[in-house]
Amino acid sequence: MIKVEALTKSFGRQQVLRALSLEVPTGSITVIIGRSGGGKSVLLKHLIGLLYPDEGRVLVDGVEITALRGRALDDIRRRYGVVFQGGALFDSMSCHDNIAFPLREKLRLPAAEIAKRVEAALAQVGLEGMGAKFPAEISGGMRKRVAIARALVTEPEIVFFDEPTTGLDPVLVNTIHHLILDLHRRFRFTAVVVSHEIPEIFEIADTVAMLHEGRIAEVGPPAAIQASPNRVVRQFIRGEPDNSEER
Amino acid sequence: MPERPLAPTLRPFDAVGGWTIALLDSLGRFGTFFAEALAAVVTPPFKLRAFIDRIDYIGYRSLLIILLTGTFTGMVLGLQIYLTLVRFGSEAFLGPAVALSLIRELGPVLAALMVTGRAGSALTAEIGIMRITEQIDALTVMALNPMRYLVAPSILAGLVTFPLMTAIFDVVGIFGGYLVGVKLLGLSEGTYFGEMQTFVDLNDIMTGFWKSVSFGVVVTWVCTYKGFHVGHGAEGVARATTQAVVLSSVLILVADYFMGSILQ
Numbered sequence: 419m420i421k422v423e424a425l426t427k428s429f430g431r432q433q434v435l436r437a438l439s440l441e442v443p444t445g446s447i448t449v450i451i452g453r454s455g456g457g458k459s460v461l462l463k464h465l466i467g468l469l470y471p472d473e474g475r476v477l478v479d480g481v482e483i484t485a486l487r488g489r490a491l492d493d494i495r496r497r498y499g500v501v502f503q504g505g506a507l508f509d510s511m512s513c514h515d516n517i518a519f520p521l522r523e524k525l526r527l528p529a530a531e532i533a534k535r536v537e538a539a540l541a542q543v544g545l546e547g548m549g550a551k552f553p554a555e556i557s558g559g560m561r562k563r564v565a566i567a568r569a570l571v572t573e574p575e576i577v578f579f580d581e582p583t584t585g586l587d588p589v590l591v592n593t594i595h596h597l598i599l600d601l602h603r604r605f606r607f608t609a610v611v612v613s614h615e616i617p618e619i620f621e622i623a624d625t626v627a628m629l630h631e632g633r634i635a636e637v638g639p640p641a642a643i644q645a646s647p648n649r650v651v652r653q654f655i656r657g658e659p660d661n662s663e664e665r
Numbered sequence: 666m667p668e669r670p671l672a673p674t675l676r677p678f679d680a681v682g683g684w685t686i687a688l689l690d691s692l693g694r695f696g697t698f699f700a701e702a703l704a705a706v707v708t709p710p711f712k713l714r715a716f717i718d719r720i721d722y723i724g725y726r727s728l729l730i731i732l733l734t735g736t737f738t739g740m741v742l743g744l745q746i747y748l749t750l751v752r753f754g755s756e757a758f759l760g761p762a763v764a765l766s767l768i769r770e771l772g773p774v775l776a777a778l779m780v781t782g783r784a785g786s787a788l789t790a791e792i793g794i795m796r797i798t799e800q801i802d803a804l805t806v807m808a809l810n811p812m813r814y815l816v817a818p819s820i821l822a823g824l825v826t827f828p829l830m831t832a833i834f835d836v837v838g839i840f841g842g843y844l845v846g847v848k849l850l851g852l853s854e855g856t857y858f859g860e861m862q863t864f865v866d867l868n869d870i871m872t873g874f875w876k877s878v879s880f881g882v883v884v885t886w887v888c889t890y891k892g893f894h895v896g897h898g899a900e901g902v903a904r905a906t907t908q909a910v911v912l913s914s915v916l917i918l919v920a921d922y923f924m925g926s927i928l929q
Contacts, residue, residue, distance in 0.1 A: 467806070498806055524808060524809065
């Protein structure tokens with residue numbers, strides 16, 4: 419289980435997270451929704467150890483990762499897979515080498531085993547035979563799928579998806595969502611998904627947490643969130659304009 | 666509690682204080698970055714493939730510009746020094762004058778400036794783009810140290826390639842001086858090379874060598890640091906690239922003076 423306790427983070431005078439608390443159950447898909455600039459990516463960076471909080475802590479299976487540095491933190495990160503918003507594929511490497519990279523460098527597997535696993539990973543995301551292409555030669559949707567394949571190829575226990583469908587058309591959004599769901603059913607990893615895709619994202623979520631002004635405004639199963647009487651949640655889900663910004 | 670605004674008379678002190686803190690902060694980060702890079706250089710595993718790639722990137726691809734600038738620098742030196750020496754009837758010393766100027770000073774400095782312009786700027790831009798597209802974050806969350814994959818091979822390649830580029834610059838520069846002095850102005854070949862052998866000793870060559878080694882470290886350190894700490898977007902990469910080239914060039918000239926003073 420991932421447990422976030424009273425996480426507070428400021429950049430200069432701007433407070434992004436305000437004593438935020440959240441629990442992510444093991445083996446579930448937890449989706450974090452919220453408006454742009456609301457602190458979703460900042461929260462995710464705390465969960466993967468790229469940022470440290472001003473106050474509060476993050477615990478992964480009881481280990482306080484916000485107190486860890488160096489190798490101790492790397493030991494936790496070895497259990498992670500991360501799909502970045504833009505894919506973060508290494509543009510000097512082919513898709514095959516991108517997926518092979520963590521196997522070669524993290525797990526140090528033999529070449530034949532790496533080749534087998536990479537082909538299997540490409541097949542899982544529907545990109546058989548595309549390994550020789552470079553990231554610049556494929557479409558945005560394909561890049562996302564390669565990024566997902568790279569994140570999952572080491573069979574991580576916890577996978578973080580930072581807006582995995584941003585900038586994709588509705589068909590590709592659904593394709594990626596169903597791919598995440600399908601892979602989750604197969605590998606049973608704990609997933610944390612940051613997303614804007616309403617209402618499509620509710621189809622894959624076990625738990626939805628709405629982040630607003632640096633705090634969790636509401637958390638619960640998708641049906642409960644959709645029926646929430648909370649004004650902020652309703653406004654976000656229905657995409658109602660925010661009149662406070664016009665004033 | 667909201668902060669009280671400063672009295673107008675105190676604002677200049679506030680600005681100077683803020684600027685000093687920012688300067689010390691960036692110097693501290695610069696130093697820490699080098700210490701981390703050094704730790705990655707001296708501890709296994711050694712990334713041989715990345716090291717060879719960097720030698721190709723910094724050294725081999727700078728070869729043409731080094732050959733061109735080296736030849737023309739030697740030709741200019743040959744012409745100007747000849748025109749000066751001929752007034753005193755000392756044109757026989759053209760060979761050593763060209764060789765000493767190149768080996769002790771111009772070779773290491775100009776080769777380093779040329780490699781900075783070609784490869785240093787590209788190094789900053791490449792690492793900067795990796796930073797803004799989260800490729801460096803991707804390495805970090807894979808529990809792989811980006812210093813080991815990106816910075817350590819570059820610094821090691823700088824250590825190897827800068828002396829090599831300098832040696833090539835010196836050789837083609839001496840050849841350029843020969844073309845002008847001997848082939849164009851009629852100095853005898855034996856005088857040009859014979860006097861060179863008399864006046865240039867190992868100490869001169871080692872001075873140039875140590876200078877080029879230090880420039881190799883400085884340039885790769887500055888350029889990788891600027892790429893790592895790039896600002897936002899394309900503008901941030903452009904600014905970091907400019908800063909890397911300017912800072913590297915200034916540090917080359919500063920280091921040249923101090924190295925020259927110590928090694929004379």
